[in-house]
Amino acid sequence: MTAMPAPVMMNVRQRRIGDKLAIVVLGFSVFLIIAILAVILGNVAIHGAGAVTWEFLTQPPRDGLMAGGIMPAIVGTAALVILMSIAAVPLGVATAIYLHEYTPAEGLSLAWKRFRVSKGRPGRRRLFFRAMSALLATITRSAVANLAGVPSIVFGLFGLGFFIQFIGRSIDRATQPPGEVLWGQGSLLWAACTLALLTLPTVIVATEEALRTVPQDLREASLALGATQWETIRRVVLPGSLSGILTGAILGISRGAGEVAPILFTGAAYYLPFLPGDVTDQFMHLGYHVLILSTQSPDVEATKPLLYGTVFVLLALTFLLNLTGVIIRSRTRSKANR
Amino acid sequence: MPMRHFDREIEHLKELLLRMGAMVEDQIAESIRALLERDTAVAERVIAGDSEIDRMELEIDQHTIELIAMMQPAAVDLRFVAAAMKITPELERIADLAVDVCERAIELNREPQLKPLVDIPRLARNAQDMVRQSLDSFVRRDAVLAREVIARDDEVDSLTEQSFRELLTYMLEDSKNISRAIRLTFVGKYFERIADGATNICEMVVYLAEGKVIKHSNESA
Amino acid sequence: MTTMEIVTPAPAATAVPRPPAAAPAKIEVRDFNFFYGESKVLHGIGLDIPEKQVTALIGPSGCGKSTFLRSINRMNDIIAGARGEGLISIGGQDVYAPDVDVVTLRRRVGMVFQRSNPFPKSIYENIAYGLRIGGIKDRRVLDETVERSLRRAALWDEVKDRQNASALALSGGQQQRLCIARALAVDPEILLMDEPASALDPIATQKIEELVYELKSNYTIVIVTHNMQQAARVSDRTAFFMLGKLVEYDETRTIFMNPGEKLTEDYITGRFG
Numbered sequence: 061m062t063a064m065p066a067p068v069m070m071n072v073r074q075r076r077i078g079d080k081l082a083i084v085v086l087g088f089s090v091f092l093i094i095a096i097l098a099v100i101l102g103n104v105a106i107h108g109a110g111a112v113t114w115e116f117l118t119q120p121p122r123d124g125l126m127a128g129g130i131m132p133a134i135v136g137t138a139a140l141v142i143l144m145s146i147a148a149v150p151l152g153v154a155t156a157i158y159l160h161e162y163t164p165a166e167g168l169s170l171a172w173k174r175f176r177v178s179k180g181r182p183g184r185r186r187l188f189f190r191a192m193s194a195l196l197a198t199i200t201r202s203a204v205a206n207l208a209g210v211p212s213i214v215f216g217l218f219g220l221g222f223f224i225q226f227i228g229r230s231i232d233r234a235t236q237p238p239g240e241v242l243w244g245q246g247s248l249l250w251a252a253c254t255l256a257l258l259t260l261p262t263v264i265v266a267t268e269e270a271l272r273t274v275p276q277d278l279r280e281a282s283l284a285l286g287a288t289q290w291e292t293i294r295r296v297v298l299p300g301s302l303s304g305i306l307t308g309a310i311l312g313i314s315r316g317a318g319e320v321a322p323i324l325f326t327g328a329a330y331y332l333p334f335l336p337g338d339v340t341d342q343f344m345h346l347g348y349h350v351l352i353l354s355t356q357s358p359d360v361e362a363t364k365p366l367l368y369g370t371v372f373v374l375l376a377l378t379f380l381l382n383l384t385g386v387i388i389r390s391r392t393r394s395k396a397n398r
Numbered sequence: 399m400p401m402r403h404f405d406r407e408i409e410h411l412k413e414l415l416l417r418m419g420a421m422v423e424d425q426i427a428e429s430i431r432a433l434l435e436r437d438t439a440v441a442e443r444v445i446a447g448d449s450e451i452d453r454m455e456l457e458i459d460q461h462t463i464e465l466i467a468m469m470q471p472a473a474v475d476l477r478f479v480a481a482a483m484k485i486t487p488e489l490e491r492i493a494d495l496a497v498d499v500c501e502r503a504i505e506l507n508r509e510p511q512l513k514p515l516v517d518i519p520r521l522a523r524n525a526q527d528m529v530r531q532s533l534d535s536f537v538r539r540d541a542v543l544a545r546e547v548i549a550r551d552d553e554v555d556s557l558t559e560q561s562f563r564e565l566l567t568y569m570l571e572d573s574k575n576i577s578r579a580i581r582l583t584f585v586g587k588y589f590e591r592i593a594d595g596a597t598n599i600c601e602m603v604v605y606l607a608e609g610k611v612i613k614h615s616n617e618s619a
Numbered sequence: 620m621t622t623m624e625i626v627t628p629a630p631a632a633t634a635v636p637r638p639p640a641a642a643p644a645k646i647e648v649r650d651f652n653f654f655y656g657e658s659k660v661l662h663g664i665g666l667d668i669p670e671k672q673v674t675a676l677i678g679p680s681g682c683g684k685s686t687f688l689r690s691i692n693r694m695n696d697i698i699a700g701a702r703g704e705g706l707i708s709i710g711g712q713d714v715y716a717p718d719v720d721v722v723t724l725r726r727r728v729g730m731v732f733q734r735s736n737p738f739p740k741s742i743y744e745n746i747a748y749g750l751r752i753g754g755i756k757d758r759r760v761l762d763e764t765v766e767r768s769l770r771r772a773a774l775w776d777e778v779k780d781r782q783n784a785s786a787l788a789l790s791g792g793q794q795q796r797l798c799i800a801r802a803l804a805v806d807p808e809i810l811l812m813d814e815p816a817s818a819l820d821p822i823a824t825q826k827i828e829e830l831v832y833e834l835k836s837n838y839t840i841v842i843v844t845h846n847m848q849q850a851a852r853v854s855d856r857t858a859f860f861m862l863g864k865l866v867e868y869d870e871t872r873t874i875f876m877n878p879g880e881k882l883t884e885d886y887i888t889g890r891f892g
Contacts, residue, residue, distance in 0.1 A: 166699040174656070174700065277736035281798070284694060285749040285805060286726035295748070296738055402825075403832045404852075467875045468851045 104371050111369030121331065126362050130370055135335055136248075136328075136343030137377070141317045143252035143339065144259065148316070149309045151256070152263030155200065159264070160271040161293055163197040164190045208261035212321040219254030220246075220325040242340055246327035249339040254322045259312035266308020270301035303392040310385030314378055320347040330356070346374040404469050408478065411461055412537075415482055418454045419533040422493045425451070426529060426592065429496040430522045433503045433585065434515065441500035441507075451493040458486045474606070481606040485536065485599050492529060492595040495588045502581045502588075512568065512578040517561035518586055524554050525589040528596035535600060541607040544600035548618060554593040561586045645670035645809065645839045646691065651705035653686055655698070659863065660686055664705070666858060666868045673831060673840045675854035675871065677847055679886070683863040684843045688811050691841065692728040693721050709809065726753075729802035733814040735794035737786035737801070742778055745786045745797060749805035764804055771837075772800035773830050792823025799830065803838075810834065812842040816849065828853050847887060851875045859883045 119129030
């Protein structure tokens with residue numbers, strides 16, 4: 061065999077230049093992002109830090125929102141986030157567990173095909189249930205995917221139409237004296253439910269990812285020791301994926317904490333003389349407060365400091381949530397590897 | 399570290415070999431006794447006991463092959479098993495030679511003694527010693543002792559020659575001596591071959607201890 | 620991951636020729652076939668695995684030996700489309716009978732996998748896992764059982780002072796012995812080992828082999844190995860599989876010194892595979 065002529069290669073110098081160019085471009089993008097972030101945060105910090113006083117944080121607003129503090133909004137936001145988490149996280153985690161652990165691995169088309177060709181053979185009923193389970197999983201997954209793409213204002217309208225007017229009013233008709241409206245109006249409860257729907261996809265996807273990181277070996281080891289599937293999930297899979305699940309939950313929660321559109325029609329109010337006492341009460345909300353201050357204020361200049369202050373508090377809360385997430389994640393991760 | 403399963407198998411093989419060696423030494427001792435004391439009963443017992451030695455040879459053979467197939471011994475362990483495989487038939491041949499001695503003894507006992515035996519007993523004791531020492535050297539994996547035993551073989555050869563020359567004179571003297579003299583010559587030959595067997599065993603011991611093959615070299619007898 | 624097909628056992632086929640077992644058979648297999656979906660991967664397997672001995676399953680890759688092993692404790696159930704037909708009975712009880720509780724079966728039949736898979740928990744908790752599932756909470760019972768299992772797996776001396784350390788901090792060989800201890804903790808009758816030493820270095824392998832040799836006085840062991848010499852060193856009986864069929868099954872010394880089938884001999888001598 062004759063030797064092949066050596067292929068003509070680009071000289072090393074050219075390739076090195078390409079390499080360096082990539083670093084420069086990528087570095088510049090990073091710099092750009094950081095710069096933008098710095099500008100936004102800097103702007104807020106400069107104008108808002110001054111307004112954040114003890115009075116600001118602990119007093120309700122006065123003079124038609126032009127003075128005073130934002131304490132009710134803080135309380136309302138906190139209450140909302142807590143209720144939303146209670147609604148979203150267990151449901152999301154449970155759904156993800158079902159999708160990942162209990163769904164037939166072969167997928168819908170294969171499961172259906174196996175069922176079809178099994179005519180007359182034993183075990184047909186079992187194959188049927190497998191196929192149905194695969195169908196349910198497919199439907200659930202596409203529902204989750206679509207849900208993730210819905211604009212947040214649509215969630216708000218859904219919350220109004222379904223939770224408040226349909227369910228809320230039905231409950232009122234059944235439980236309240238005629239004409240009385242208790243459940244059929246905007247409240248913490250319905251706002252939390254609406255927000256929960258919004259954050260569900262995030263929680264589900266992140267939880268499934270976390271479950272996926274648990275190696276199949278461990279499940280097999282547990283089953284081989286005579287554990288049932290649920291015992292395996294409870295004792296091996298969940299503890300092993302806890303950090304990922306928590307991350308996903310906190311990601312969802314911090315996203316939901318900042319959303320304003322879904323709560324517009326479902327319970328947020330721009331001024332309330334009292335703090336929300338139970339789940340049927342309306343509430344004030346930091347994000348909503350920002351909207352009101354920037355659009356409804358009679359004297360824009362006077363309320364500017366208050367506006368910046370509110371934004372500052374809102375961002376601080378978001379960062380606090382994310383930081384908590386990071387801390388929890390790193391601690392559960394290190395605990396698992398001890 | 400506790401003894402491995404493999405080490406136990408090797409130990410077992412060694413025990414079997416030593417047991418066989420002890421039995422062979424016994425046979426040699428008894429055959430000498432049968433010859434010198436002119437005791438036919440002892441000779442017959444030796445002949446009968448040979449079948450047990452044959453059985454042991456087969457058992458050890460089987461054992462060594464199994465050990466190789468199942469345990470894949472390496473290095474010194476492999477040399478040990480190889481040595482065991484070669485020493486066993488050597489021991490069996492030595493035992494057969496003792497039987498041959500006894501057969502001649504029985505024949506000699508039917509006739510009056512030709513002469514007081516001097517050389518042959520010396521020859522016999524040498525061969526007996528060499529066998530015992532060769533087995534000792536195997537147990538202790540002592541190549542030095544093994545080489546000493548190999549060196550003694552020359553002495554045994556010259557004793558055999560000496561004994562033969564003496565018996566030759568008896569044969570030339572009187573034709574009635576011939577049959578007894580010839581039988582005694584055979585006996586001398588048998589003991590010489592027993593000594594050769596012992597040196598073969600010692601060559602195996604050197605291989606086991608040092609990994610060196612001295613068979614057919616100028617170090618061997 | 621739902622359970623797999625349960626098919627009523629086929630009627631006892633004509634006896635598959637097998638050499639008489641010296642000990643009472645613990646596991647009886649008659650005309651066992653196995654399918655992954657449409658493809659048949661085990662054909663008419665029949666053999667008797669004797670009690671308290673080590674039986675090795677050897678054969679080239681993909682010959683079905685691991686599949687067969689996993690059929691004994693029905694670990695194949697978790698694989699989609701897996702289906703077994705025929706008889707596997709343990710102590711006289713058909714493993715695939717409709718009323719068999721797989722969870723109980725898997726306590727009686729322990730399994731050790733090719734790559735060690737300790738839980739990301741402490742050494743103690745790994746071994747106590749099987750007990751806790753069984754509802755045992757008494758600290759004393761747990762302590763005793765953990766110690767006994769670690770001793771049986773020849774790991775006690777090495778870890779007795781750090782039972783609360785993470786299992787993942789152990790070396791590969793130690794982790795595998797931990798998995799063995801974990802399996803032993805629930806006191807199974809049978810131990811299935813799927814190439815337990817294939818991911819280990821020679822020293823660790825030798826320790827595992829020595830351990831198997833010690834364990835057989837108390838447990839019936841079935842070990843799959845692609846290392847023929849390991850099968851020769853460790854087992855009493857050996858079964859040679861090829862392309863999903865049982866080619867030969869006999870005492871180990873016969874298989875390795877004078878096998879009956881030419882295929883077996885070709886494999887043992889390395890002429891293929």
